[in-house]
Amino acid sequence: MVKSFMTLAVLVLSAAGVYAQDIIQVQGTTPDLYVMHTVKKGETLYSLGRTFSLPIKDIAAENNISADKGLQLGQNIKIPLNGANFSQKADAASGGAPLYHKVEAAETLYRLSLNHNKVPLDNIRKWNNMSGDGLKKDTYVIIGYLKGGSGAVAHTPTPTPAPTPAPAPVNNTPAPAPVNNTPAPVSNNNPAPPIENNTPAPTPAPTPTPAPAETKPVASSGSSFESLYMQQTSNGKNATTEKGPGGWFKSNAAAGKYYALHNTAQRGTIIKVTNPLNGKYIYAKVLETIPQIKGNAGLIIKLSDSALEALGTNDPKFYCELSYEN
The missing domain is CATH 3.10.350.10 (LysM domain)
Known part of the structure; x- marks a missing residue:
């Protein structure tokens, strides 16, 4: 009786294993x-x-x-x-x-x-x-x-x-342990800082900070996309521009992250989109091309709904200026 019960239990467990896989x-x-x-x-x-x-x-x-x-x-x-x-x-x-x-x-x-x-x-x-x-x-x-x-x-x-099983590589993260070796020697070799205290004169240099007040564009996107745009365009020197009508699509992207569809820019390109009516601009990442359907005819870009909001417009179609890598 006990033996037959154990046999049945083994069969049930093996079947459960199949389902799990x-x-x-x-x-x-x-x-x-x-x-x-x-x-x-x-x-x-x-x-x-x-x-x-x-x-x-x-x-x-x-x-x-x-x-x-x-x-x-x-x-x-x-x-x-x-x-x-x-x-x-x-x-x-x-x-x-x-x-x-x-x-x-x-x-x-x-x-x-x-x-x-x-x-x-x-x-x-x-x-x-x-x-x-x-x-x-x-x-x-x-x-x-x-x-x-x-x-x-x-x-x-x-x-x-x-x-x-892809997440397994996470186990390799113990590598950062060696980083703990660097702080000890660095802290011991730094008795010199007191000398820097004798030079208060340079501190007035930061006075040019009033410049931030010049940031007229009211809106911008996440700093990560902005920095990528600067890398891709060599700080805007190698950028091509485009002007025309834009549209939008619904997206649940995280706050401050804007996405776009564009017909010529490669996937992953960061596009700076400006609303010339109010000077607001955002940086959006290209996901893929604009679907070729009647409603998209003539559009130069489609933006996620949150990007549209950041540009200060709610029109289904709006005029915009684009800047992105050549």
């Missing part, structure tokens, strides 16, 4: 997002409905099968993702299992968001512990979470979820 990969693009599920032994439309939080009739209709008919072992079932079973809210991680997208060649974070219900970029960064916008081909990125469900999902495993 599976990855739920989202397929398709907005508005047709779905998951392909391979039927396993004992699974029914009823159990799939509970697992994926969908009515049986919806799964049956999506796969052109009868709700009364049983499922076959190994059968591929298409599970649609919609508001009933799929969440992309910032706090969605507290719900069900994560849903992944496999990154394709040259795919950008903005394009990934656009193809998956325009999920906010900040949500993707938060779920995946990303500090920047770069994506690596064949890695897996969380783009939302399954609502409710039983959680015991045995989905078609995509065996290459290797990207997850």
